[in-house]
Amino acid sequence: MDPQQLRTFVSVVDHRSFSAAAQALGYTQSAVSQHIAALEADLETPLLTRRPVAPTEAGRRLLEHARPLLLRLDAARADIARLRQVRPGRLALACTPGALTPAVAHALVRARTEAPRLVASVRVCGRAAAVQAALTGAADLALIDGAAAPTDPLPLPDAASLAAFPVREEPLAVLLPADHPLAGRPALRLADLAAARWIDAPDAAVPLAQLRAAAHSDGFGHQLTYTGTDFHGLSVLVAAGAGLAAAALPAAADLPGIAAVPIIEPRITHRVELLHPRTLSAPAAELAEALRRAR
Known part of the structure; x- marks a missing residue:
């Protein structure tokens, strides 16, 4: 597979448009169409539906491979470039x-x-x-x-x-509203909170997948997704009762409206x-x- 064709394919999927992908890549729409056609011919299967533009089942499978492959290619280029020139300033x-x-x-x-x-x-x-x-x-x-x-x-x-x-290593804490029934506990077991309502905030708090792995549980469900890196914004949602989150104990110790209770089981750190x-x-x-x- 041609890496440039893969890059074009990923761009079309991300933009859900041939014309928008062409604009983002600096190509003509015709060139984008040719790249996709060549990739589909190489793999002998349709990868995209055209109206609306969306990946087929084969396209979704290819996308799982394409992103890490392109990242590895970019990483290899950067690694070699560092040998030639490291920017000292x-x-x-x-x-x-x-x-x-x-x-x-x-x-x-x-x-x-x-x-x-x-x-x-x-x-x-x-x-x-x-x-x-x-x-x-x-x-x-x-x-x-x-x-x-x-x-x-x-x-x-x-x-x-x-x-x-x-x-750095420090205790991990569960963030609860200050008036939560468990807010006064000196410590909590993570498994006891598997059925609680959580906020899915993978970039602002500990990802829920890591909590599931640590507790060996399929729980930690969420009804609210928080997209972004603003920890203060996440704490406002926790304080309002939107759900729980997990973060470093020192970072959460003085947040208004928040009780930060250490996790003592399993042995897990931030x-x-x-x-x-x-x-x-x-x-x-x-x-x-x-x-x-x-x-």
Whole structure:
């Protein structure tokens, strides 16, 4: 399969339009149609319906493979490019909301103080986007948070070629409204909350899939989805009774209208991990080392 044809296919699916995909890719609509026709001929099956534009069953199967394949190709290109040229004057950090701790902020400020000409940037985003930024060179380093057993690494998709090490571990807490019947408990068992109503906020709190895995339960259902990385906005919804969420205990300790109750069973912690490619610029290497020392 031709990677460019795969990229065109993914763009058409994402935009649900041949013309919009053409505009996004800088192609003519005819070229987009030719790419899709060639890919369908190669795989000997229709991949898209035309009216409306949507993937067929074969197209949905291909999409499951296409996104990680294209990401790996972009990661390979970025990895080779780093060998040729590392940008010494840039320090770009991608991080999830729960990973931007005071220690990280202080280390970043010290890096800027020691190198006044350093162009530093911080992008707060979801887990998949942060990993992708580190893989493709959009970021020099990525900080990811999540829940895991004390001896287990975070479950991170498509991060196999990145080095990873923990920079912070802290207790994990359930966030409840302050007037919730369980709000006064000193601690809670995660399994006891499997049937509760949760908020699905994978980029602002611990993903529900990680809670299910930790509790060995199919529960943790949700009736509300929260899209975004604003932890304060999520806490407002929890305080109003929209559902529960899980996050680092220190981050949630002083939120208005919120009771943050530690989880004591199973043994699970909130962890922040630093991800980086094998080739680092001097500022990125120094920041990584500073975070290692601060652990």
